Amino acid sequence: GEDVEQSLFLSVREGDSSVINCTYTDSSSTYLYWYKQEPGAGLQLLTYIFSNMDMKQDQRLTVLLNKKDKHLSLRIADTQTGDSAIYFCADGGSGNTGKLIFGQGTTLQVKP
């Protein structure tokens, strides 16, 4: 079946930029998501990007999509301690079914 892979851990200093990477296998994916999960909470939708886009920016968040390499990244500018959380990449597949395939999640640790 289709798969989504992420590195498990990233540590940055407060004020630096964070880049969280994700790779997926479904070449027909039409939209990809980033979710954030704080300790003890559910998932918060951060953003999503359609496959016909290379980049999407929303305040401190920049999403880059390299469809040829099936690589997605989330850049957080000026990372704050409140950004410490688990970040999940998810593949929405080729149709608008709503079925998401999630990566394992990347734990972002922000050091003061």
Add this chain to the structure above:
Amino acid sequence: DVKVTQSSRYLVKRTGEKVFLECVQDMDHENMFWYRQDPGLGLRLIYFSYDVKMKEKGDIPEGYSVSREKKERFSLILESASTNQTSMYLCASRSGTTYEQYFGPGTRLTVT
């Protein structure tokens, strides 16, 4: 704001018990989903429903069933709980015509 609520944040049940996890959304969404989250595995889809009385199996339906009698409510049922069903269970919903999928806060189920 979209609101997805789950009946319990924490639940402890014994092996063999029948367990009901309830999810309610207040946005008149057609689609609802049940995932389980395990460390290092991300989220995996158990069951989903496109509309009232409709249900479809996800990637890991074994040992689970679901019920959707009303549009706003989607229940996950563990017919006979086992220790390997100890996990975090997350419900999600979305409109059938958009791409945003919203999650509840999760229920941490422990089966002893």
